[in-house]
Amino acid sequence: MKTSSVRFKSQIRHESEKCCLESCSNDDPEEEPPGKRSIYDDLEDEPTGKTATTRYRFFGDIPDDVWNDWKWQFRNRITRVEQLTQFIPLSSEEQAQFRLITMRYPLSVTPYYLSLINPDDPDDPIRKQAIPSTMEMTMGSMGVEDPLGEKKDTAVPGLVHRYPDRVLLVLTDICPVLCRHCTRKREWRNGSWVLSPAEIEAMLDYISQHKAVRDVIISGGDPLTLSTRHLENIISRIREIKHVEIIRIGTRFPVVLPQRIDNELCSMLAKYGPIWLNTHFNHVREITPEAAAACDRLLRSGVPVNNQSVLLRGINDSAEAQTELCHGLLKIKVRPYYLFQCDEVQGTEHLRTPVEVGIKIIEGMRGHTSGLAIPTFVIDLPQGGGKVPLQPDYILAQTEGELVLRNYEGRIFHYRNPIKPAYPELPAEVLCPAGSATVSPPPENRVPVRVRRSSKCG
Numbered sequence: 001m002k003t004s005s006v007r008f009k010s011q012i013r014h015e016s017e018k019c020c021l022e023s024c025s026n027d028d029p030e031e032e033p034p035g036k037r038s039i040y041d042d043l044e045d046e047p048t049g050k051t052a053t054t055r056y057r058f059f060g061d062i063p064d065d066v067w068n069d070w071k072w073q074f075r076n077r078i079t080r081v082e083q084l085t086q087f088i089p090l091s092s093e094e095q096a097q098f099r100l101i102t103m104r105y106p107l108s109v110t111p112y113y114l115s116l117i118n119p120d121d122p123d124d125p126i127r128k129q130a131i132p133s134t135m136e137m138t139m140g141s142m143g144v145e146d147p148l149g150e151k152k153d154t155a156v157p158g159l160v161h162r163y164p165d166r167v168l169l170v171l172t173d174i175c176p177v178l179c180r181h182c183t184r185k186r187e188w189r190n191g192s193w194v195l196s197p198a199e200i201e202a203m204l205d206y207i208s209q210h211k212a213v214r215d216v217i218i219s220g221g222d223p224l225t226l227s228t229r230h231l232e233n234i235i236s237r238i239r240e241i242k243h244v245e246i247i248r249i250g251t252r253f254p255v256v257l258p259q260r261i262d263n264e265l266c267s268m269l270a271k272y273g274p275i276w277l278n279t280h281f282n283h284v285r286e287i288t289p290e291a292a293a294a295c296d297r298l299l300r301s302g303v304p305v306n307n308q309s310v311l312l313r314g315i316n317d318s319a320e321a322q323t324e325l326c327h328g329l330l331k332i333k334v335r336p337y338y339l340f341q342c343d344e345v346q347g348t349e350h351l352r353t354p355v356e357v358g359i360k361i362i363e364g365m366r367g368h369t370s371g372l373a374i375p376t377f378v379i380d381l382p383q384g385g386g387k388v389p390l391q392p393d394y395i396l397a398q399t400e401g402e403l404v405l406r407n408y409e410g411r412i413f414h415y416r417n418p419i420k421p422a423y424p425e426l427p428a429e430v431l432c433p434a435g436s437a438t439v440s441p442p443p444e445n446r447v448p449v450r451v452r453r454s455s456k457c458g
């Protein structure tokens, strides 16, 4: 199968494709794929006792050693609509629409990740993350290309410097799976690029010269698409910079191609700790034995693994789905770290949820599971405003000496607040924002609370 050619970033020429679904003709002369049912009815069932995937239906002739070779998986990504129809039933109209969508927002799925999709379920939570939707175009006018304003904080090509002590390195825009909700979807149109050696030198120089940088985040596109040797060249150079304390890697490989987390990679990472790895599971069905083994290899190499999921409509937008996901993560010793509000990226509006949904989810989890299983729900503010944590409001009323709080069951408690003179530097509004004594009145079914007011809060 075809793999896209890779260019250095400096070789990229920006191209603008004009593409809109309205211009898509519905009278495509192509026939329907050869019968939606017959594609799947003739396929053998997977052997009993194996993970519930379609691997044995669609890739049954691929021996285990080939299937578990990450380079084979990577080379054989499904990138064209014609290939996709071999696995997922698509009408000729859908095929035509998908061709237009993929001109603007390309398609890429590893055989492994594709095998987790139930092809007969259009609402499959993994399908929705990897397979195009017509809504990427029909709702395409909503949102912006670069909601986080990363371009303006780019200090040298590939290096974003927003906070004094941290820098973000984007070494490539290549990812094994192109997630339909990706914040950097704008980069997909630029072809496949990796930073050139000269660009990497410029980044390393920049970090060396900025002594306040103690945390280097290597993120995506997915940095683990680079060879282990190439990565080691970069990571070892970063490690030589004395003021860099930690290195973080952001990667979705444990989820979409866990075979990449092999012993060679883990041994290399173990040499340059402390290295933290943040990954991106969004649904409990992504936690397969292969993914669990990949995380285990990382942990045994001294690389802690945290999860940053994105809240996605119809995929994981309930307390039940999030609880299942987070319990599954804890079982494989991965810490649920962040639950992100989906950024307002063009082409992702159909996957975004109202902010209240995220707050309700956290409220539905708090008290019903351990705090360890509850991620921090955050919005990454537009224009580089940074991350803001959001959570349910448990303070019903507050005075100088007391808080009125509700717990997860809705029961109300008075909590004596130690007097503040020991902290004269605390401005009154930190603990007692104006008007807070009257915000969040207790719901009718709760015990009414008599709010005491002080001059500061009244």
Ligand code: SF4
Binding pocket: 174, 175, 177, 178, 179, 181, 182, 183, 184, 220, 221, 222, 251, 252
């Ligand atoms: S792995 Fe991350 S950077 Fe790559 S497409 Fe998915 S969300 Fe975007």
